[in-house]
Amino acid sequence: MEVTLRKKADSAASMGLPQPVLALCPNSKATINCDKCRVRALSLCDALGPSELVELDRMATTISVGAKATLFEQDQPCEWVYNITAGSVRLYKLLPDGRRQVVGFALPGDFLGLSMSEKNAFSADALTPTNACRFSRNDYSNFLDEKPHLLRRLHSMASHELSLAQDQMVILGRRTAEERVAAFLIGLRNRWTRVNGNHVHVPLPMTRQDIGDFLGLTVETVSRLMTRLAREKAIVIVPDGVRLLDVARLERLAEI
Amino acid sequence: MEVTLRKKADSAASMGLPQPVLALCPNSKATINCDKCRVRALSLCDALGPSELVELDRMATTISVGAKATLFEQDQPCEWVYNITAGSVRLYKLLPDGRRQVVGFALPGDFLGLSMSEKNAFSADALTPTNACRFSRNDYSNFLDEKPHLLRRLHSMASHELSLAQDQMVILGRRTAEERVAAFLIGLRNRWTRVNGNHVHVPLPMTRQDIGDFLGLTVETVSRLMTRLAREKAIVIVPDGVRLLDVARLERLAEI
DNA sequence: CGTTGGGTTGATCGACCTCAATAAAAGTGG
DNA sequence: CCACTTTTATTGAGGTCGATCAACCCAACG
Numbered sequence: 043m044e045v046t047l048r049k050k051a052d053s054a055a056s057m058g059l060p061q062p063v064l065a066l067c068p069n070s071k072a073t074i075n076c077d078k079c080r081v082r083a084l085s086l087c088d089a090l091g092p093s094e095l096v097e098l099d100r101m102a103t104t105i106s107v108g109a110k111a112t113l114f115e116q117d118q119p120c121e122w123v124y125n126i127t128a129g130s131v132r133l134y135k136l137l138p139d140g141r142r143q144v145v146g147f148a149l150p151g152d153f154l155g156l157s158m159s160e161k162n163a164f165s166a167d168a169l170t171p172t173n174a175c176r177f178s179r180n181d182y183s184n185f186l187d188e189k190p191h192l193l194r195r196l197h198s199m200a201s202h203e204l205s206l207a208q209d210q211m212v213i214l215g216r217r218t219a220e221e222r223v224a225a226f227l228i229g230l231r232n233r234w235t236r237v238n239g240n241h242v243h244v245p246l247p248m249t250r251q252d253i254g255d256f257l258g259l260t261v262e263t264v265s266r267l268m269t270r271l272a273r274e275k276a277i278v279i280v281p282d283g284v285r286l287l288d289v290a291r292l293e294r295l296a297e298i
Numbered sequence: 299m300e301v302t303l304r305k306k307a308d309s310a311a312s313m314g315l316p317q318p319v320l321a322l323c324p325n326s327k328a329t330i331n332c333d334k335c336r337v338r339a340l341s342l343c344d345a346l347g348p349s350e351l352v353e354l355d356r357m358a359t360t361i362s363v364g365a366k367a368t369l370f371e372q373d374q375p376c377e378w379v380y381n382i383t384a385g386s387v388r389l390y391k392l393l394p395d396g397r398r399q400v401v402g403f404a405l406p407g408d409f410l411g412l413s414m415s416e417k418n419a420f421s422a423d424a425l426t427p428t429n430a431c432r433f434s435r436n437d438y439s440n441f442l443d444e445k446p447h448l449l450r451r452l453h454s455m456a457s458h459e460l461s462l463a464q465d466q467m468v469i470l471g472r473r474t475a476e477e478r479v480a481a482f483l484i485g486l487r488n489r490w491t492r493v494n495g496n497h498v499h500v501p502l503p504m505t506r507q508d509i510g511d512f513l514g515l516t517v518e519t520v521s522r523l524m525t526r527l528a529r530e531k532a533i534v535i536v537p538d539g540v541r542l543l544d545v546a547r548l549e550r551l552a553e554i
Numbered sequence: 555c556g557t558t559g560g561g562t563t564g565a566t567c568g569a570c571c572t573c574a575a576t577a578a579a580a581g582t583g584g
Numbered sequence: 585c586c587a588c589t590t591t592t593a594t595t596g597a598g599g600t601c602g603a604t605c606a607a608c609c610c611a612a613c614g
Binding site (some may be wrong): 135137138139141142143145156157158159163164187190193194196197199200201202203204205207208210211212214215216217255256257258297298 | 391393394395397398399401412413414415419420431443446449450452454455457458459460461463464467468470471473486511512513514540553554
């Protein structure tokens with residue numbers, strides 16, 4: 043597993059490492075890097091004042107990992123929490139017989155470590171080169187004890203996650219394959235909007251298999267439905283993503 | 299909708315109302331009723347000290363509703379939060395075309411109102427005569443602001459819910475009908491254990507349709523699989539529930 | 555006693571899965 | 585830069601699990 047660590051205050055050129063998708067938390071200064079963090083407004087840290095950010099910054103380590111690197115594994119003790127600053131991460135649970143359920147994808151601004159449990163409830167690995175701010179779970183927990191407003195923010199993020207999980211339950215339990223794919227594309231478009239602004243181009247850093255394992259379908263079914271939506275001019279399949287042509291049609295499929 | 303309200307401090311005989319499954323928060327004294335609450339140890343309130351309990355008690359109204367009563371509805375403004383003290387509640391989302399996904403069942407000790415959102419994410423109605431402590435969302439939110447340890451408890455409950463929701467995603471996305479039914483029975487057994495202690499008798503206050511809508515199956519499939527499990531001596535179907543005969547077999551089905 | 559809501563059972567159907575082959579893309583090492 | 589492998593995506597043919605449609609039972613209840 044290829045991982046680069048650097049204490050934020052260290053000055054180290056980024057060398058030949060896999061380039062992050064976004065250049066965040068620049069590592070060449072001894073000043074507060076959170077200042078320049080592009081995802082701060084989206085993430086947990088937005089609940090903090092300037093002096094608190096300094097404290098947080100001292101606790102943080104930025105990490106850069108290449109595609110396929112594992113951030114943490116299901117059932118292992120939870121040592122760290124992460125704030126994703128660039129890239130994309132797959133979150134999944136494995137059944138003993140190898141069946142897999144992807145429970146979510148983390149994008150820049152997403153926080154991994156809402157769970158408050160001793161063991162990781164799922165595994166996480168990078169889909170693309172990924173940057174994150176990492177905190178030891180202890181530091182983070184102590185920090186939380188002193189900052190009730192941060193806890194409130196955290197709780198509100200957890201509630202939001204819960205609500206997304208319930209929406210996913212509807213998708214998995216009661217929707218057809220075509221509706222699932224449409225809901226997935228619209229949902230992902232909405233999430234990218236927070237990071238990149240609203241575009242009809244939706245990057246898909248995950249494989250068809252990942253999408254299938256997220257939607258409770260097989261690769262083949264996902265592939266067939268994507269090509270069908272493309273044939274019917276609802277989308278265009280482009281390298282590493284799709285372009286949405288008939289957003290209204292997709293939204294109708296997703297909501298009804 | 300048949301609802302009985304009484305300020306806890308009021309003294310009112312319970313009359314001919316649908317009898318609650320457990321007699322909780324007795325209503326005949328002007329003293330602190332939380333003292334005697336059988337579900338306190340299970341619920342949010344357990345995070346509070348004696349003097350805080352007095353405060354909480356003052357904010358609370360106990361409500362008793364009959365079977366089929368609606369506690370709140372999806373997309374309506376969220377006015378109240380509830381602590382279920384007796385009975386059972388169905389939580390569900392409806393699609394515009396009538397398809398339904400049950401996102402959970404609330405049992406005594408469960409808290410409804412983790413979500414922190416302005417609108418209800420789902421509807422809730424009583425499966426059996428149900429008692430609850432009800433708080434106005436405002437009071438509750440203010441109270442929360444003054445009690446960080448309560449917020450912590452709340453957050454930990456929300457995390458737990460999130461984790462259950464993710465388990466449910468695995469069930470809905472990647473398990474066979476038989477595994478779903480087994481997982482449902484084992485899961486419900488475990489939840490009743492917190493309330494009643496561990497018994498092989500598992501009460502099923504919900505209909506087969508409700509179970510189907512929870513598991514992403516039809517009534518017929520649920521019925522067929524329950525009778526199959528009964529024929530194969532894994533369970534016995536009894537009025538209002540099942541008796542588990544071969545717990546090991548069911549657990550194997552549920553976990554593998 | 556008719557009515558109603560829940561539960562069970564059977565026959566048939568179809569949406570999605572499985573298996574298989576091929577194509578396209580992305581690495582990898584010379 | 586090009587052969588070669590590996591991974592990912594697509595497409596087709598056929599099978600299956602659970603859905604659908606329909607009948608019936610039973611208990612509760614006015």
